Amino acid sequence: xxxxxxxxxxxxxPTADAAPAGASAGNPKAGSGPEAGSGGPRALLRRRxxxxxxxxxxxxxxxxAVLLGGGSWPGALVVDVSSPLGRASDWIxxxxxxxxxxxxxxxxxxxxxxxxxxxxxxxxxxxGWAGVTAAAGLVAWRLAGVRLALVSVAxxxxxxxxxxxxxxMQTLALMVVAVLASVLLGAxxxxxxxxxxxMNRVLRPVLDTMQVLPAFAYLLPVxxxxxxxxxxxxxxxxxxxAPPMARLTALGLRGADAGVMEAAAxxxxxxxxxxxxxxxxxxxxxxxxxxxxxxxxALGMAVIASVIGAxxxxxxxxxxxxxxxxGAALAAGxxxxxxxxxxDRVTAAAGARLGSxxxxxxxPGRVVALASAAVVAAIAVAGHLAGRLGxxxxxxxxxxxxxxxxxxxxTAHLYSGVPVLGGxxxxxxHFTTGVLxxxxxxxxxxxxxxxxxxxxxxxxxxxxxxxAATAVLAMAAIGVLGAWGPALDTLSQVLAALAVTLLLGxxxxxxxxxxxxxxxxLRPVLDxxxxxxQFVYLIPVVALFGVGRAPAAAAAVVYALPAVxxxxxxxxxxxxxxxxxxxxxxxxxxxxQLLQVRVPLARPALLLAVNQGVVLVLAVVxxxxxxxxxxxxYDAVFxxxxxxxxxxxxxGAAIVCLGLxxDRVTQPTQRRxxxxxxx
Numbered sequence: 001x002x003x004x005x006x007x008x009x010x011x012x013x014p015t016a017d018a019a020p021a022g023a024s025a026g027n028p029k030a031g032s033g034p035e036a037g038s039g040g041p042r043a044l045l046r047r048r049x050x051x052x053x054x055x056x057x058x059x060x061x062x063x064x065a066v067l068l069g070g071g072s073w074p075g076a077l078v079v080d081v082s083s084p085l086g087r088a089s090d091w092i093x094x095x096x097x098x099x100x101x102x103x104x105x106x107x108x109x110x111x112x113x114x115x116x117x118x119x120x121x122x123x124x125x126x127x128g129w130a131g132v133t134a135a136a137g138l139v140a141w142r143l144a145g146v147r148l149a150l151v152s153v154a155x156x157x158x159x160x161x162x163x164x165x166x167x168x169m170q171t172l173a174l175m176v177v178a179v180l181a182s183v184l185l186g187a188x189x190x191x192x193x194x195x196x197x198x199m200n201r202v203l204r205p206v207l208d209t210m211q212v213l214p215a216f217a218y219l220l221p222v223x224x225x226x227x228x229x230x231x232x233x234x235x236x237x238x239x240x241x242a243p244p245m246a247r248l249t250a251l252g253l254r255g256a257d258a259g260v261m262e263a264a265a266x267x268x269x270x271x272x273x274x275x276x277x278x279x280x281x282x283x284x285x286x287x288x289x290x291x292x293x294x295x296x297x298a299l300g301m302a303v304i305a306s307v308i309g310a311x312x313x314x315x316x317x318x319x320x321x322x323x324x325x326x327g328a329a330l331a332a333g334x335x336x337x338x339x340x341x342x343x344d345r346v347t348a349a350a351g352a353r354l355g356s357x358x359x360x361x362x363x364p365g366r367v368v369a370l371a372s373a374a375v376v377a378a379i380a381v382a383g384h385l386a387g388r389l390g391x392x393x394x395x396x397x398x399x400x401x402x403x404x405x406x407x408x409x410x411t412a413h414l415y416s417g418v419p420v421l422g423g424x425x426x427x428x429x430h431f432t433t434g435v436l437x438x439x440x441x442x443x444x445x446x447x448x449x450x451x452x453x454x455x456x457x458x459x460x461x462x463x464x465x466x467x468a469a470t471a472v473l474a475m476a477a478i479g480v481l482g483a484w485g486p487a488l489d490t491l492s493q494v495l496a497a498l499a500v501t502l503l504l505g506x507x508x509x510x511x512x513x514x515x516x517x518x519x520x521x522l523r524p525v526l527d528x529x530x531x532x533x534q535f536v537y538l539i540p541v542v543a544l545f546g547v548g549r550a551p552a553a554a555a556a557v558v559y560a561l562p563a564v565x566x567x568x569x570x571x572x573x574x575x576x577x578x579x580x581x582x583x584x585x586x587x588x589x590x591x592x593q594l595l596q597v598r599v600p601l602a603r604p605a606l607l608l609a610v611n612q613g614v615v616l617v618l619a620v621v622x623x624x625x626x627x628x629x630x631x632x633x634y635d636a637v638f639x640x641x642x643x644x645x646x647x648x649x650x651x652g653a654a655i656v657c658l659g660l661x662x663d664r665v666t667q668p669t670q671r672r673x674x675x676x677x678x679x
Contacts, residue, residue: 073479073484077480078481081482086646093227106225106226113177113235114230114231120177126380128388129388129390130379131380133156133157134376134379135376138375138376139152140152140342144349151345152342158335158338161395161396162332163398164316164331164335165391167312167332168313168339171311171313174237175298178241178301178302179295182242182245183245185242185245186241186242186244187249187290189242189245189250190247193250193254194252194283195275213655213656213659214619214622214655214659215300216304216623216636216655217652218239218240219232219304219636219640220636220648220649221652222308223308224645228309228640230310232308232309233306233308240298241294241298242294244297245290245291245294249283249290252282252284252286253279255283256278256279256283260282264278292344296344299339300533304534306318307626307637313333314336316331317333317535318626321538324542324547327399329538330400330403331400336533340533341528424545425545428546428551431553432548435496436493436553451488452475452476455475456472458471459471459664462607462665463664467664467667474664477653478654483635483650483654487631487657489630493556493624494556494614494618497553497557497621498610500557501617504564505613506568506609508569509564509567510594513568514590530563534623535623537558537620541554547627548628551624551628552625555624556616556619556620556621556624559616559617564610567608568609571605571606572599575597575601580598583596611663611667615659618659621633622655632654633651635650636652
């Protein structure tokens with residue numbers, strides 16, 4: 001991904017504003033002139049390069065078949081890392097209470113996290129349900145207006161009505177601590193990268209790598225060090241949510257208006273004064289967007305971290321999915337969605353308001369804040385005196401029973417036997433036997449060296465020699481770890497889900513780009529879908545399709561689809577109007593304009609859509625191990641659940657490598673993007 005985009009395992013992904021569309025109104029040469037057609041010099045150069053790579057790949061295929069033969073990854077090239085990892089895990093467990101590293105550093109970190117989360121949780125309980133709801137409404141009103149204040153109050157009321165008040169407070173407590181830490185860490189890293197070109201070059205590949213890794217990959221290392229519990233969950237959330245804050249902070253600081261900075265320097269301001277009075281105020285919008293992104297990613301990870309003892313709403317969903325109790329999973333999933341929507345809307349509205357409003361006197365704001373705090377305190381005291389701190393049991397509604405009865409009815413009437421259509425279970429079965437199984441068998445049948453060769457060729461076609469080498473080494477590392485078979489199984493699910501995602505996403509994106517009415521209809525739906533954490537998508541697919549690899553792929557499609565639709569639509573809309581008008585004046589039909597003008601000029605945006613789609617699909621396919629997806633996701637979950645950290649860490653490392661491979665073979669480099677724009 002480019003340096004100006006962020007990935008969002010919580011569902012929030014970069015819009016196509018950050019993606020070049022191949023042409024713009026400010027670039028009149030894009031899409032016109034002697035180099036615009038298929039015969040331009042740069043296009044000809046790309047075709048020659050493609051033919052050269054194809055010929056080289058064919059030659060290497062022949063040589064490989066003769067010299068290396070076929071078959072899966074050779075056992076002689078596998079390095080047994082399970083035993084060293086097992087010994088390392090045993091050493092950490094044996095020395096956790098006595099080694100100086102744990103006693104004087106890691107132990108203190110763990111204690112600080114536990115005490116902080118516990119303090120926030122006790123504060124929320126002390127405020128009571130009325131105090132917390134009032135505080136949420138007042139904060140939303142102060143930051144985002146009356147409408148979102150009412151939405152916030154209603155969301156917290158629904159959490160209580162569903163009987164999920166205590167788990168919601170547990171998740172909020174973990175979120176508060178994790179967000180504060182991730183924003184602080186991300187701001188410090190972004191400050192360093194924004195003020196130092198050397199630090200920016202060092203941090204950029206690290207942040208690039210961190211942003212393509214599935215959420216599960218972050219859980220295993222912290223579990224190895226801190227064990228299962230709240231400290232591991234909080235620290236994994238911090239590491240996962242810090243990169244977007246770091247990137248956006250650096251982007252804002254480096255993009256400060258040069259004229260303003262020169263004026264400040266000419267007035268004799270020191271470096272610190274220029275930072276505090278010029279750079280940071282000018283970067284306010286990016287900083288607030290970074291906070292928004294960190295909050296959403298922290299919520300997504302806090303839910304997933306229930307696998308390692310985070311508790312809260314995620315744990316309720318995890319336990320319900322483990323027993324295929326869709327009703328209980330939905331009762332916990334709805335509050336997660338409501339929290340995501342409220343946090344996203346409030347922080348986004350606050351960012352838009354504060355980012356555009358000039359700094360004013362702080363006096364009125366302090367008065368309103370103090371008055372709001374007094375109201376919350378009064379409500380909390382009243383609740384304490386009335387003995388109504390907890391949500392009243394009489395005010396809860398049992399939704400699990402009706403939902404499970406509805407699922408039973410669906411199982412009896414919709415799973416199979418539906419005339420003409422078949423049924424959801426039949427669809428899942430046909431997709432598994434007709435697509436997933438043949439694709440997995442085909443990938444596992446391929447000689448190992450041909451997979452490496454294909455990986456390198458694809459990465460070289462879209463990137464550079466450096467990206468191709470990275471992709472090949474990452475794919476080879478999977479074989480060295482002994483995870484070749486499960487990795488190809490996971491890859492087959494990713495490819496199948498990605499194909500469906502791109503087919504639907506490109507079609508919907510093209511339709512939305514050509515119809516303002518459809519775009520307005522899709523926008524609120526995509527907004528909601530992009531705020532939902534990954535974990536939540538498993539609930540409806542289990543209700544509809546049961547468990548297995550097909551439901552995991554279906555959840556991945558639904559999760560990745562909004563990003564592909566948005567980027568595609570924006571990329572097609574951003575195409576140079578002059579080029580489209582020229583084609584129309586020459587008598588081109590709407591279909592010809594789309595396929596021969598808009599799509600070629602929007603190629604960089606479409607490549608970004610593919611890159612985002614594959615990263616998001618992988619994230620959910622891995623989590624699909626919780627609902628029968630198998631492969632690497634299952635190995636990671638099994639390792640975490642059974643305490644077999646060697647198995648879990650090997651699977652986690654293979655997931656990291658597969659994520660790098662998929663990102664590199666779909667990531668257009670800046671050099672190629674620029675060439676595409678000029679051509």
